[in-house]
Amino acid sequence: MTTAEERETPPARRGGARRAELVALASRLFRERGYHGVGMRTLAEAADMQAASLYHHFRNKEELLLEAIFVVDRDLIADQLPILDGPGTHRERLVRLVRGHVRHIADNRDAWWVAARELRALSPDRFDEVQVYRRRYQHRIAQHLADGVRAGEFDCDDPRLVSLAILDMINGLNEWFDPAGRLTIDEIADRYASLAVRQLTP
Amino acid sequence: MTTAEERETPPARRGGARRAELVALASRLFRERGYHGVGMRTLAEAADMQAASLYHHFRNKEELLLEAIFVVDRDLIADQLPILDGPGTHRERLVRLVRGHVRHIADNRDAWWVAARELRALSPDRFDEVQVYRRRYQHRIAQHLADGVRAGEFDCDDPRLVSLAILDMINGLNEWFDPAGRLTIDEIADRYASLAVRQLTP
C-alpha cells in the first residue's frame, strides 16, 4: 500500500538508487525483448529477486514502463529547452540543442529505444501525459525556427514541418548508432547539427 | 502440412487474397497493441474464425509478423531502387525516390509501423533476412549520393551519414502523419523531397 501523498508524487522523484537501478534494468530488457515480451519473473530474476518483491518497489508493471519513458521525455525538456532561451544567435542555439539531443540519446539508449517503441503500451491516461511533454518540446523548437525566420537568420517555409523533420532525423540515429562504429557520437552530433542548420540557411 | 516446394517459396508469393487479408489484419492489430500484445485468439476473433484455423494459413505467429514486415522491406526495394537507375539528373531521381518512399509509407501505414517497431521480435535468422533488404536500400541511396557528388551535382561530405539522416527523416513521418491533418501526403512528399535536396545542394 502507498499513502495518498506518495501516489501524487511524480514517480521519478520517489525512491532512490535501487529504484533507478530497477528502471534501468527494465529498460534494457524491454529494449531487447519488448515490453510485452518481458515478464515480471524475468525481470525479477535479472535483478536477483523474486517477482513478488518487485511489487514492493512498483505498483505494477506499467509503472516501470512509465518511469523508463519519463527518463527520456521529461528529462529532455528540462535539459534542452533552456538552451533555446539562453544566449547566442538562433543558429548557435539550434546547434547546441541538436548536439545536446544527440548526446542525450547516446547516454540513454535503452530508455530512448523503449520510449520510441512502447509508448502505446501505456494506458490512455499515461500515454497522454507523455505526449504533453513530447509536443511541448517539438512546439518549442518549431517556435524557435519561426523566431529565427523573423529575425532574418533562418529561411524556412514551414517551421512546423521542419521541426518534425529535424527531430525525426535525430531520433532515428538510435536505430543504427554503434559506439564502436565509424563515427564517434560527438562527430555525429556535430554533423547532425550542421545538417539541421543546412535546412535553415538562407 | 506444406510440401517442400511450398516451404521454399517466399511467403508473400504463396497464398491468395485470404492470406493477404489476414496479414493486413494482423498488421493493424500489431500496430495497435504490439506483436506480443496480440494473441492468436484475438487475431482469430477479428478474422471471424477460431485460433486453430489460423494455423492452416500460417505455420506460426512469427510467419504472420514476417509477412507484414516483408510488405515493407521487400516491396520497397522492388518499387524504389529502379528509380535510381532510371532517367534524369541525380537530383531528379532523388526527388522521385523520396516522393515514392513517402507515398509507400502512407499506403502501408500499419505495416510500416510494425516493421519499425517489431523487427526484433523475429528470430535471429528472420531478422537477418530483413536487415539484408534494409541495408541494400540504404546503401544504394548512399551510392546515389556519392555518384551525384562525383557528377558535380551534389555537395555532401558524408554520403553514408546523409543517406541515413534522410531515410530517418522520412520514416519518422509515420509517427505523426494524420490523413486529416494540415498537409496532404502529396504536399508532405513534395516538401520532404525539397528538404532532401537541400541537404545536397552545392
Next chain:
DNA sequence: GTCTATAGGGGGATAGAC
C-alpha cells in the same frame, strides 16, 4: 478449411510469513 478440445507453459498480481 474450419471446427472443438486440450496440452503445457507463462502471464500479472496478491496474501501473508519473516
Next chain:
DNA sequence: GTCTATCCCCCTATAGAC
C-alpha cells in the same frame, strides 16, 4: 524488503473430427 505459495487467466500450438 524479501520471501514462498498461489490464484486465475491467457499464451502458442497441436490432435483429430467433420
